[in-house]
Amino acid sequence: MTEPLYLLLGDNAFLIERAVGQVLAAAGRDSGEPVALTRVRAGEVTAAELAELLSPSLFADSRVILVEAAGEAGKEPAAIITSTLSEIPDGIVLLVAHSGGGRAKSMVGALQRAGAVEIDCATPRWPSDRADFVRREFQATGVRVSRDVVELMLANVGSDLRELAAAVSQLVADTGGKVTEAAVETYYSGRAEVRGFEIADKAVTGDLAGARESLAWAMHHGVPRVVLADALAEAVHGIARVRGLGSVNPQSAAADLGMPPSRVKKLQAQGAAWDAERIGAAAVVVAKLNGDVKGQAADADFSLEQAVSAVANLRPRRGRA
Structure with a gap:
């Protein structure tokens, strides 16, 4: 009633x-x-x-x-x-x-x-909040999915709630409720938005040439600049959060971080080379980029290129403190 x-x-x-x-x-x-x-x-x-x-x-x-x-x-x-x-x-x-x-x-x-x-009706602020949203969307249809499925949904679809809700509904309908990692990967293979996470992964691991090449491809194919900026921010913030916990078991840290264990393990590997000072500097870079791609900069493409390069260059090289 x-x-x-x-x-x-x-x-x-x-x-x-x-x-x-x-x-x-x-x-x-x-x-x-x-x-x-x-x-x-x-x-x-x-x-x-x-x-x-x-x-x-x-x-x-x-x-x-x-x-x-x-x-x-x-x-x-x-x-x-x-x-x-x-x-x-x-x-x-x-x-x-x-x-x-x-x-x-x-x-x-x-x-x-x-x-x-x-x-x-609040917009989720953190990746863990968006993961909870996706999980609730599946639960509302009577479907239970694994953490890895939720992670793949976020990686492939992005952070827009309308798109995430539509994707959940479509996947449940197309798979008869049997939503697996393979189903998500098959359904979204080739989506341009995936490039945002590829770029971010290359940047935080110091692959400057690879990050620039992937960024050029994404911008040429019209991937929204906000999506690319969000992906870079999530990679940097994820490393910062995992580093803050020290040396922990990915399985035990997953619940506290709101991430699948596989994501925790990946961030631990990526963050091993980072120190607190440099990851702090990278966080400042992505915070400025967030405003730039939302209208504060005259040239969002230039801001993205500068931010990706800055993060990749901040990542300590082997033998460098």
């Missing part, structure tokens, strides 16, 4: 839209007919418009109202939203999409105290 109040907490557009679709479908099942969705942006809607939307309907029509970007709500709209939370009229389902920050940050607490059903 549909609840009257939902808090969509986070900033990921795909997760927010999926949550809205699920609530809308549930409301339609409850009423026995399609339910209209009304969208309002918190920073633009007037107090009068919002009050009218949240007022009881004379005909008891079912309505789903989505308040977008609630963190940016003005003082009056924010006050109307919070004052309505305890007495939402029958037939109205209120969804409040809130990033968790913004000038109306206090609204989150008010929604939680009012008993809002909270749906996590």
Whole structure:
């Protein structure tokens, strides 16, 4: 049964839209007919418009109202939203999409105290978070997969949640639920995005010529620059995290790191030649690259070339401290 109040907490557009679709479908099942969705942006809607939307309907029509970007709500709209939370009229389902920050940050607490059903819509920050997302997507279809399958999915598909969700659905459908490492490799063999991880692996192992060659191929074939930057960042951060644990068994460290043991073992091998100072410098390089490929640099291609070269050159050579 549909609840009257939902808090969509986070900033990921795909997760927010999926949550809205699920609530809308549930409301339609409850009423026995399609339910209209009304969208309002918190920073633009007037107090009068919002009050009218949240007022009881004379005909008891079912309505789903989505308040977008609630963190940016003005003082009056924010006050109307919070004052309505305890007495939402029958037939109205209120969804409040809130990033968790913004000038109306206090609204989150008010929604939680009012008993809002909270749906996590935050963009995963770490590789382990994305691995959890993929695992949950498979579980939602009734399919259990190994850690290595999850790792391959992330390596082949990338970090975009919409693409990951679609890939999980497609793989489950095409394999009848028998999703193995071989199935993932067969399905995604030749995907250009794989090059991002090839480039990153070559860079962190000091193969400058190989990294440059693979980067040129990827850019020529239109691989998104953000994908390439993310792959390099994940390789550098992965080495930093594994080095921080010291000499540990990959099997025992896998759960703490949120990685398959095979990935831990690979990062241990890659990180053996790195020292703390150089991996710290590499982390600074990929942090700057993240901003550059998202619009802060005039030439993202040049930034990528410079970052890949910098990471490869930072990797200590044999005989060099």
